[in-house]
Amino acid sequence: MTALPSSHASICAIVTGHTRGLGAALAELLLARGIRVLGLGRGTNAALAARHAAALSQTTLDLSDTAALERWLSTDALRRFTAEARCVLLFNNAGTVEPIAPCGAQAADAIARAVALNIAAPLMLANAIASQETASPAAERRIVHVSSGAARNAYAGWSVYCATKAALDHHARAVALDAPQAVRICSVAPGVVDTDMQATIRSTAPHQFPSRERFEQLKQNGQLATPEAAARQLIDYALSEAFGSTPTADVRELPKA
Numbered sequence: 001m002t003a004l005p006s007s008h009a010s011i012c013a014i015v016t017g018h019t020r021g022l023g024a025a026l027a028e029l030l031l032a033r034g035i036r037v038l039g040l041g042r043g044t045n046a047a048l049a050a051r052h053a054a055a056l057s058q059t060t061l062d063l064s065d066t067a068a069l070e071r072w073l074s075t076d077a078l079r080r081f082t083a084e085a086r087c088v089l090l091f092n093n094a095g096t097v098e099p100i101a102p103c104g105a106q107a108a109d110a111i112a113r114a115v116a117l118n119i120a121a122p123l124m125l126a127n128a129i130a131s132q133e134t135a136s137p138a139a140e141r142r143i144v145h146v147s148s149g150a151a152r153n154a155y156a157g158w159s160v161y162c163a164t165k166a167a168l169d170h171h172a173r174a175v176a177l178d179a180p181q182a183v184r185i186c187s188v189a190p191g192v193v194d195t196d197m198q199a200t201i202r203s204t205a206p207h208q209f210p211s212r213e214r215f216e217q218l219k220q221n222g223q224l225a226t227p228e229a230a231a232r233q234l235i236d237y238a239l240s241e242a243f244g245s246t247p248t249a250d251v252r253e254l255p256k257a
């Protein structure tokens with residue numbers, strides 16, 4: 001395994017769901033560290049583009065549209081973005097917690113969208129990044145699946161979310177066994193982060209999500225991490241020598257940098 005380049009100028013990062021929440025904070029912090037970012041999202045992040053016109057590229061893509069993602073991956077856009085980099089980071093961040101409802105009360109199209117967004121897109125992007133054809137074989141590639149505590153603990157009402165995040169964890173375990181050349185992967189839980197996703201969770205009817213009160217209390221007691229703090233922990237870990245030494249991790253259990 002090659003060492004990371006000492007200058008961040010030769011590192012580039014792909015961040016999915018960079019329009020808001022944790023993804024916006026990841027993109028902002030990477031750019032602030034001099035790392036070029038390609039944001040993939042349904043929309044664009046105008047505020048970020050205004051601050052980092054040269055170093056931010058954005059591609060508009062609904063990542064729950066598997067066929068659209070497949071078409072984009074068949075272009076040379078990813079190869080062009082990563083061509084000069086000595087290290088390529090992929091943050092598979094975009095995700096949805098919906099549908100929040102017991103099995104039997106979930107809309108079929110919402111299940112399909114969640115599986116496409118939370119599983120298919122990260123796996124397709126990971127494969128593209130790991131491919132020898134999309135980046136120089138010598139370039140190190142580091143894949144971060146943004147997982148969740150829900151991958152490791154089951155919650156009533158979250159069966160789709162729990163299953164999709166557990167899939168990312170198990171994907172990382174199996175890819176680590178593939179040991180692709182110059183590729184490291186880790187599925188990392190970011191903690192409980194104060195984003196729109198948490199607002200969605202707190203607004204769910206208790207009969208759909210019995211643990212709602214716990215998340216309300218975390219918010220009331222100021223126990224949610226800011227997106228900036230969670231993003232810093234994820235990036236510090238992704239850039240560290242330890243990254244990928246285990247296929248799953250939780251930022252709350254990482255040694256303090």
Ligand SMILES: NC(=O)c1ccc[n+]([C@@H]2O[C@H](COP(=O)([O-])OP(=O)(O)OC[C@H]3O[C@@H](n4cnc5c(N)ncnc54)[C@H](OP(=O)(O)O)[C@@H]3O)[C@@H](O)[C@H]2O)c1
Binds near residue numbers: 016019065093197
């Ligand atoms: N917040 C937490 O406490 C928490 C805890 C554990 C894990 N996570 C994970 O952290 C990641 C980020 O969560 P967050 O809290 O920042 O969520 P969020 O505030 O809901 O933001 C989700 C991001 O994903 C994007 N996205 C949603 N659907 C998309 C689609 N079809 N195509 C492309 N982009 C799409 C959104 O873009 P639009 O602006 O287009 O909607 C947005 O940028 C998720 O994977 C989540 O599961 C969060």
